[in-house]
Amino acid sequence: MKVKLRNPTFVDARQIYEIERRSFEHPHPFLVILSEVTLHSDTSLVAEVGGRVVGYALAAKEVGRKLHLLNLAVHPDYRRMGIGKLLLQSLEKLAKRKGLKEIYLEVEEDNEVAKSLYKKLGYVEKGRIKEYYPWGKNAIVMVKKIS
Numbered sequence: 001m002k003v004k005l006r007n008p009t010f011v012d013a014r015q016i017y018e019i020e021r022r023s024f025e026h027p028h029p030f031l032v033i034l035s036e037v038t039l040h041s042d043t044s045l046v047a048e049v050g051g052r053v054v055g056y057a058l059a060a061k062e063v064g065r066k067l068h069l070l071n072l073a074v075h076p077d078y079r080r081m082g083i084g085k086l087l088l089q090s091l092e093k094l095a096k097r098k099g100l101k102e103i104y105l106e107v108e109e110d111n112e113v114a115k116s117l118y119k120k121l122g123y124v125e126k127g128r129i130k131e132y133y134p135w136g137k138n139a140i141v142m143v144k145k146i147s
């Protein structure tokens, strides 16, 4: 299976939103996805298979040469094939090329699958934000230094 990675454009927002809806109990609204894709295209990636978007990592540059991973998901039909890992590793290379020093993210405390992926790739738990999500769940903040 050939997976192609590229920066997203606003044209991808609909397909990204479809994956978002299938991946999260509380998906980001379409307009949030559209604005993230538009504002942060140069620091975000989509994975394509056969011309179809099957996964995405949306991330924003923040002060202090940091990259904030806003959202990561892979279409349910394409999971456990290494695409999530590929997106994160490629995002790290992209961040390095831009001279950024750190990637950080928030993950729901009980999202064991995502936490295991991040840990496998060298992210460490930095803290816990109580009731970070509007639906009351706590977040774990995870960080990876890049050099």
Ligand SMILES: CC(C)(COP(=O)(O)OP(=O)(O)OC[C@H]1O[C@@H](n2cnc3c(N)ncnc32)[C@H](O)[C@@H]1OP(=O)(O)O)[C@@H](O)C(=O)NCCC(=O)NCCS
Pocket (backbone or CB within 6 Å): 023, 024, 071, 072, 073, 074, 075, 078, 079, 080, 081, 082, 083, 084, 085, 086, 106, 107, 108, 111, 113, 114, 116, 117, 120
């Ligand atoms: C988290 C997610 C992006 C992983 O994508 P993926 O393409 O399936 O992940 P990969 O195939 O690259 O897996 C890499 C590693 O992550 C871990 N992992 C992935 N899926 C797992 C599962 N279902 N159970 C346990 N570990 C898992 C494993 O360590 C895996 O390595 P291995 O396959 O060598 O064992 C995907 O499950 C997803 O979209 N989940 C819903 C959305 C979500 O929770 N996003 C994170 C928000 S913070």
